[in-house]
Amino acid sequence: MERILVLDFGGQYNQLIARRVRDMNVYAEIKPYNRISVDEIRTAGYKGIIFTGGPNSVYDGNSPHYDKEILNAGIPVLGICYGCQLIAFMAGGVIESANDISEYGKTELTVKSGAVFEGVPEKSICWMSHTDYISRAPEGFEITAVTDNCPCAALADEKRMIYGVQFHPEVTHTEYGKRILRNFLFEICSCAGDWTMENFTAGAVESYREKLAGKRVLCALSGGVDSSVAAVLLHKAIGDNLICVFVDHGLLRKDEGDTVERVMKNEMGLNIIRVNAKDRFLSRLAGVTPPEGKRKIIGEEFIRVFEDIAKEIGSVDVLVQGTIYPDVIESGKGDAAVIKSHHNVGGLPDVIDFKEIVEPLRDLFKDEVRKVGLELGIPVNLVRRQPFPGPGLAVRIMGEITEDKLEILREADAVFREEVMNAGLENEPNQYFAVLLNNRSVGVMGDARTYGYTVAFRAVTTDDFMTADWSRIPFDVLERASSRVTNEVRDITRIVYDITAKPPATVEWE
Numbered sequence: 001m002e003r004i005l006v007l008d009f010g011g012q013y014n015q016l017i018a019r020r021v022r023d024m025n026v027y028a029e030i031k032p033y034n035r036i037s038v039d040e041i042r043t044a045g046y047k048g049i050i051f052t053g054g055p056n057s058v059y060d061g062n063s064p065h066y067d068k069e070i071l072n073a074g075i076p077v078l079g080i081c082y083g084c085q086l087i088a089f090m091a092g093g094v095i096e097s098a099n100d101i102s103e104y105g106k107t108e109l110t111v112k113s114g115a116v117f118e119g120v121p122e123k124s125i126c127w128m129s130h131t132d133y134i135s136r137a138p139e140g141f142e143i144t145a146v147t148d149n150c151p152c153a154a155l156a157d158e159k160r161m162i163y164g165v166q167f168h169p170e171v172t173h174t175e176y177g178k179r180i181l182r183n184f185l186f187e188i189c190s191c192a193g194d195w196t197m198e199n200f201t202a203g204a205v206e207s208y209r210e211k212l213a214g215k216r217v218l219c220a221l222s223g224g225v226d227s228s229v230a231a232v233l234l235h236k237a238i239g240d241n242l243i244c245v246f247v248d249h250g251l252l253r254k255d256e257g258d259t260v261e262r263v264m265k266n267e268m269g270l271n272i273i274r275v276n277a278k279d280r281f282l283s284r285l286a287g288v289t290p291p292e293g294k295r296k297i298i299g300e301e302f303i304r305v306f307e308d309i310a311k312e313i314g315s316v317d318v319l320v321q322g323t324i325y326p327d328v329i330e331s332g333k334g335d336a337a338v339i340k341s342h343h344n345v346g347g348l349p350d351v352i353d354f355k356e357i358v359e360p361l362r363d364l365f366k367d368e369v370r371k372v373g374l375e376l377g378i379p380v381n382l383v384r385r386q387p388f389p390g391p392g393l394a395v396r397i398m399g400e401i402t403e404d405k406l407e408i409l410r411e412a413d414a415v416f417r418e419e420v421m422n423a424g425l426e427n428e429p430n431q432y433f434a435v436l437l438n439n440r441s442v443g444v445m446g447d448a449r450t451y452g453y454t455v456a457f458r459a460v461t462t463d464d465f466m467t468a469d470w471s472r473i474p475f476d477v478l479e480r481a482s483s484r485v486t487n488e489v490r491d492i493t494r495i496v497y498d499i500t501a502k503p504p505a506t507v508e509w510e
């Protein structure tokens with residue numbers, strides 16, 4: 001399979017670059033610059049390399065550098081932003097700090113020549129974000145584009161097929177960004193573009209059929225997109241040799257457990273064991289209020305329940321995990337701080353007697369997982385469903401979790417989601433839900449005083465859930481949802497709308 005290497009120097013857009021390349025049907029993988037050598041790159045047979053941006057200046061003592069030999073490896077290279085400066089630096093050019101004239105944002109680009117600019121007009125808009133600039137191109141390189149403040153906005157050594165652009169072609173604000181990447185992939189690297197989800201699905205089903213023939217395979221199903229797609233894919237490959245365990249912890253949304261069971265069992269034909277473990281979870285959660293405490297208990301109890309089931313099932317050969325590519329990528333930047341301990345129903349290996357782990361989706365981004373899901377015939381409402389945290393409604397109920405609070409939140413949440421969907425907004429906020437606060441406030445209904453809970457509506461718009469903005473849901477939609485919730489759901493006197501972005505808040509309240 002043809003592959004492009006995205007060599008990561010710590011840029012914030014590393015995943016975006018890989019996704020853009022894959023959108024053009026070429027498989028791209030990201031590797032931190034310090035985890036792969038020139039020899040390894042040569043042996044791996046990449047069709048081309050893209051150097052990402054990065055936050056450093058090439059002259060910083062600790063800035064990421066790379067072996068110059070890469071420029072003589074006979075593999076086409078495209079450097080972006082810091083990656084472009086690094087190419088210039090490695091080849092003997094001069095980089096200077098612009099300080100007072102650093103460029104940030106939409107900038108007019110003037111193109112002179114060069115294979116990556118084929119079909120790009122002389123003047124267009126590009127997205128810049130840099131302080132350092134290349135003041136002298138290295139020998140053998142030509143300056144192929146400029147801006148008012150940047151004497152070398154792009155350079156090229158056409159003979160060695162080494163290219164650099166100071167701006168970000170992967171960002172949508174760069175008008176001809178896609179064209180530039182396309183030129184690099186297809187004209188310069190001669191890619192064929194045969195990475196499609198149709199091919200991936202067919203290939204994966206075929207290869208697991210062979211690899212897992214005669215084996216007993218166990219999959220923890222959460223009802224989320226990743227584990228559902230992994231399970232259906234393997235079921236296509238090995239049928240009932242795949243045993244799926246769906247632990248219903250009683251913290252799911254309204255009707256969710258039944259829907260997951262119905263779709264997966266009846267429609268997709270999976271071999272499912274559903275474990276109704278609500279009582280176990282609720283009794284362990286009784287009286288617990290700190291968010292991390294709740295998360296920890298749910299994670300642990302999950303493993304216990306699984307352990308018990310695993311005993312009944314007996315030993316299996318293979319355990320399936322729904323790991324996807326963003327979980328696998330290690331950034332060139334280093335470790336990020338842990339804000340919340342995320343619990344995912346995949347991490348169970350040490351309690352089950354098994355010999356092997358299979359991660360059928362580990363090379364795929366989320367949008368690719370969804371496409372595979374559709375290829376496999378999973379209903380679109382399941383494939384497109386918004387993310388739902390492993391600990392479920394437990395992180396949306398402030399304070400102690402009780403059955404009563406769960407019932408109230410489930411109803412309020414269902415109404416809010418229904419109103420957002422009825423307004424045709426289901427693709428606009430990327431995640432939307434209700435949260436139940438722990439304190440009561442005074443209200444009036446008819447002639448009587450009421451004293452009920454407050455519900456917060458939360459809706460966010462985001463690309464990657466690392467940062468998010470609050471969604472500008474039209475007031476009339478909020479109004480309808482608010483009035484329905486206070487009328488239809490008991491014990492609620494007040495509705496508030498959460499207008500905090502992430503950061504400083506997180507998406508979930510706990």
Ligand code: XMP
Nearest residue numbers: 341342343344387389390391465506507508
């Ligand atoms: P936060 O609250 O961290 O959420 O801004 C970011 C995204 O992650 C989801 N989330 C979780 N997903 N296990 C999960 O599988 C968890 O423990 C968990 N906590 C948050 C959240 O719904 C949002 O989409």
